[in-house]
Amino acid sequence: PATEEEKQMLRQFAPRAATDQERDRWLIKNARVLNDKARGVFMDMGPMDQYRVMFEGDLKEARDLVEILYGRVKRFLDMEQQLRGMSHGNGEKKEVKKKEPSKKLQELSKQIAHSMANPEYQEVPESERRTAGVNQELEVKKPILEGTVKGVGGVIEAMFKKYALAKGERVQVVAETKDLWKVTGERTIPKAQVNKGWKWVIKGADEEAKKKAEEDAKKKEALEKKRQEEEQKEAEEEAKKKEGGKDAKKKDKEKAKKSDEKEKGKEKAKEKEKAKEKEKAKEKEKAKEKEDAAKKNSKAKKRKRDSDSESEEEDKEEESEEEEDGKLLGRTKKAKQKVETEKAATRKAAVPDQGLLQGLSHPDEKEEGPKTIEQLTMASDIDVTRFHSQPGPSPNDMNPN
Numbered sequence: 001p002a003t004e005e006e007k008q009m010l011r012q013f014a015p016r017a018a019t020d021q022e023r024d025r026w027l028i029k030n031a032r033v034l035n036d037k038a039r040g041v042f043m044d045m046g047p048m049d050q051y052r053v054m055f056e057g058d059l060k061e062a063r064d065l066v067e068i069l070y071g072r073v074k075r076f077l078d079m080e081q082q083l084r085g086m087s088h089g090n091g092e093k094k095e096v097k098k099k100e101p102s103k104k105l106q107e108l109s110k111q112i113a114h115s116m117a118n119p120e121y122q123e124v125p126e127s128e129r130r131t132a133g134v135n136q137e138l139e140v141k142k143p144i145l146e147g148t149v150k151g152v153g154g155v156i157e158a159m160f161k162k163y164a165l166a167k168g169e170r171v172q173v174v175a176e177t178k179d180l181w182k183v184t185g186e187r188t189i190p191k192a193q194v195n196k197g198w199k200w201v202i203k204g205a206d207e208e209a210k211k212k213a214e215e216d217a218k219k220k221e222a223l224e225k226k227r228q229e230e231e232q233k234e235a236e237e238e239a240k241k242k243e244g245g246k247d248a249k250k251k252d253k254e255k256a257k258k259s260d261e262k263e264k265g266k267e268k269a270k271e272k273e274k275a276k277e278k279e280k281a282k283e284k285e286k287a288k289e290k291e292d293a294a295k296k297n298s299k300a301k302k303r304k305r306d307s308d309s310e311s312e313e314e315d316k317e318e319e320s321e322e323e324e325d326g327k328l329l330g331r332t333k334k335a336k337q338k339v340e341t342e343k344a345a346t347r348k349a350a351v352p353d354q355g356l357l358q359g360l361s362h363p364d365e366k367e368e369g370p371k372t373i374e375q376l377t378m379a380s381d382i383d384v385t386r387f388h389s390q391p392g393p394s395p396n397d398m399n400p401n
Helices: 004-012 020-029 036-044 047-055 065-088 103-117 205-243 245-349 354-360 373-380 384-389
Strands: 155-158 170-176 180-183 187-190 198-201
Touching: 020 047, 036 065, 047 065, 065 103
Parallel strands: none
Antiparallel strands: 155 170, 155 198, 170 180, 180 187
16 A cells, blocks of 8 residues: 555646646746747647646747647656556556547657658758857847836736737837837737736746745645545544444434333323323213203102192192082082972973863864873974963863863
């Protein structure tokens, strides 16, 4: 396994995507060295490859900068593979499958191989010759323009290809108007586009930017160390938790069982209380029913007593009425008997002789023997009551002889 130093080295060589600020800063620093072809190749690279190119620092003047850029990428990739083998390997070399290069890299390698196999020599113009020649003059390195003020005499750097300037090109301010800065080469730059299309270049600003970048890098390293320490602590705590996890689980289970038992006991107690309350309610209902039944029985008894007393009174009244009716009947019977006796007496007193009866009979009718008084009365329409009210003549009165 790899040591901590090797791991730190691996983290330093760990690839990451370059930010736009880092890319622009690197292009500005190397604007004097980079030509248009190398700048285009660098801009066509991905952010990871751009970071690999910038990792080795600033460029130096060279004839073929494109090859240098791709060489930096390749060296960084080789370093990554070596460090990964050291950190993850067991001391034995493992065969690493080489990744196929990109199409652009393949085409570039073919062009380089073809040019090396079939070189074409061209004459260097006198203006670019560095050796030999009687009238050859050494190239003088142009000083990097840096200003100290923001105004006339200061230095402006183009942030984009604009104002008849290349990106990163620096020019000195010669004069100014109300809205424009006049720079060398009879060019003008609008004042309102500061920090949008151009910016001031002040001496020492790059050093300050470098210092800030270094401080930011140190802060990031410190943060990473803290994060790693926190991760280690968390890992140790997790390991401890896993070791004591079984005991904790058992304790948790026991606690859960106890809590369940307590809850069950509480539920049982509540159920018992509910059952007792139900029994009490039933007893109360039964007592109420008994009271209601007793009240009903007492009312029924009272009603019976009242009805019995009423019936007795009615019976007595009926008996008295019957007695009175009997007395009346007796009286009526006696009266009837008296009337009947009186009627009988009257009947006996009112019986006429046969000769009288014959004289009273109809001449057409044959004599049929003696008739009763009722028949005679009905036949002759004799008012019998007359005999009752007035005594009739005696037979001696009717028969003078």
